[in-house]
Amino acid sequence: VEPKFGTGLMMVCTFGDIEDVIKWRKDNLETRIIMDDRSILNSLAGQYVGIKLSPVRQKIVDDLSKQGLVVKSTAIQHSVGVHDRCSHAVEFNIKPQWFIKILDFKDQFLRRGEQLKWFPEFMKVRYTEWVSNLKWDWNISRQRYYGVPFPVWYCKACNHTIIAAVNDLPVDPLTDKTKINNCPKCRNTDFMPETDVMDTWMTSSLTPLINTKWAYQDSLQDKIYPMSLRPQAFEIIRTWLFYTIVKSHFHTNSLPWEGVMISGWGLDDDGKKMSKSLGNFIAPEEVIDRYSADALRYWASGATLGHDLRYSEEDVRNGKRLLTKLWNAARFFSQNLGDFYPYQQIQPSIIDKWILSKLQDTIFKATESFENYEYSHALMTTERFFWDIYCDNYLEIIKDRFWNPEDYSGEAVVSTKDTMYKVFLNILKLFAPFLPYITEELYSIIYKKFENKNSIHTSSWPEVNVNLIDKEAESQGELLLTILKGVRKCKTDLKIHQNHWVSELVIRSTNGVQKEIVQITNDLKSAARAQKISFDKEAIFQTENPNR
Structure with a gap:
């Protein structure tokens, strides 16, 4: 109600809005239905019989004007209920309907909402507010040509x-x-x-029960009910989710699922909801043809639960770059395998221990994210490990073992191959839910002949191996990276190419840290492109940690 609009008197014009309907019911007002289902006026409309409702409004105004009864005519703006797709004004009419009684059970439905696990948790408030504010029972009938008949x-x-x-x-x-x-x-x-036919929510709310063959003798009710999860968008919490809970509560006295995962909408690049009626949707076939299905899935996997995701072609391109990087990393690995056979009993080097330990942390975080259905976090964790730790650092450090194997023991070279085999296999598995095509291709090329599964998608999800968690190796690995960061900065400042070899790298540090560096000297020399490493009080650069 706008206090400054109108006379202050309430006009009951059944059925203009919900307040009209409430007053009509409360005061038992006389009902005069002046139009049929096609909005054509009947005999109660007098001289306007046979005319459609929309044009008759202007005709009435014209007739009143001719009689000199129109005192003033002013254009105004006011809210009118319209259809959400065609935007035509909605007219109310009276029809007998089928209902399921739900108002008497609101407290029970609220308790069901509390029992349900919500991902994300804040979406529960939408359910609670909807149930708490219900004002009518569930109308399950529709006057349509299609649908499930009563x-x-x-x-x-x-x-x-x-x-x-x-x-x-x-x-x-x-x-x-x-x-x-x-x-x-x-x-x-x-x-x-x-x-009449049944409302779509009346039938779709039975999907969990239908999947259990609930009404048949060979029912799976005891085996798979309640189900683990319902994934859906937020705008149908009040319909599909709520009515499914209603049906399950009445039929089985239980929840249909243990949890519900709520997503947002896909938005166009202007931030508007994609829809056919607006014509602002992105045709996936065009994106797939240009960038690949995996690249499009990469963009979609960036959605945060409960929030909308704006389409970004740049994100799709980033997905394409990730695919290229995965392919190149796999090519480097396969080209250097030689006659290697995996899972040999061999002592890994410090840098191999370092990345194996870091991998365990990545597996733990990605798995935890998936268990909470935060798949975008799992993707972010995996991608950060692949780009920053595996490609930018580990591969750069161990390249020299393949290029100059005579400078390393045979055991060190085999250790590197074995570590690369294990780490990259786990990287592919962690990426597989997001990038199913390239991970399957690379698995088939490299791993299928060694593993006991024909497809990466039937293999086991990575598990944390606590025996590979090595904090000492992680500390030494971080020390190496700290030095490399300083070397790269120094080369940049001196305008020296990063791949340019220097005759000597002089490091200033404490005696204790010097002993740590000695253990990783060969790897440091390779990554820093330094022919010699020495220690001195005055060095070209100093690490960020003053104790090192």
Whole structure:
């Protein structure tokens, strides 16, 4: 209500809005239905009979003007209920409907909402507010040509309702006759079918029960019910989610699932919801043809639960770059395998221990994110490990073992191959839910001949190996990276190319840290492109840690 708009008097114009309907019911106002289902006016409209409602409004104004009864005419703006797709004004009419009583059970439905695990948790408030503010029972019938029919007939004489027996279902009363010959109430023999069909939520709310074969003797109810998860968008919390809970509560006295994962909408690059009616949707086929299905999945996997995701072609391109990087990393690995056979009993080097330990942390975080259905976090964790730790650092450090194997022991080279094999396999597995095509391709090329699974998608999810967690190796690895960071900065400042070899790298540090560096000298020399490493009080650069 706008206090400054109108006269202050309430006009009851059934059925303009919900307040009109409430007052009509409360005060038992007289009902005059002046139009049919096609909004054509009937005889109650007097001289306007046979005219559609929309044009008749202007005709009434014109007639009043001709009679000199229009005192003032001013253009105004006010809220009008319209259809969400075609934007035409909605007109209310009275029709008999089928309902399921839910208002008397609101407290029970609220308790069900509390029992449900919400991902994300804050989406529960939408359910709670909807149930708390319900003002009417569930209308389950629709006046449409398509839909699941009600298995119902009516006696033409006394209007008695005749419902089909359960054993006779499915039934379409428009084509099927009743199994009884006489009305149980008045013995009449003429019946008319119910022409309404069920609302889509009435039938779709049964999906968990249908999947359990709930109504059949070979039901799976005891084995898979309640189910683990319902994934859906937020705008149908009040419909699909709520009504599914209603049906499960009434039929089985339980929740249909243990948890629910709520997503947002896909938005266009202007931040508007993608829809066919607006024509602002992105055709996935075009994106796939240009960038690949995996690149598009990469963009979609960046969605945060409960939040909308704006389409970004730059994000799709980033996905394409990730695919290229995965392919190149796999090529480097496969080209240097030689006659290697995996899972040999060999002592890994410090830098191998370092990345194996870092991998365990990545597996733990990615798995935890998936368990909470935060798949975008799992992708971010995996991608950061692959780019920053594996490609930018580990591969750069160990390249020299393949290029100059004579400078390393045979055991060190085999250790590197074995470590690369294990780490890259786990990287592919962690990426597989997001990038199913390239991970399957690379698995088939490199791993299928060694592993006991024909597909990466039937292999086991990575598990944390606590025996590979090595904090000492992690500390030494971080020390190496700290030095490399300083070397790279120094080369940049001196305008020296990063791949340019220097004759000597002089490091200033404490004696204790010097002993740590000695253990990683070969790897440091390789990564820093330094022919010699020495220690001195005055060095070209100093690490960020003054104790080192």
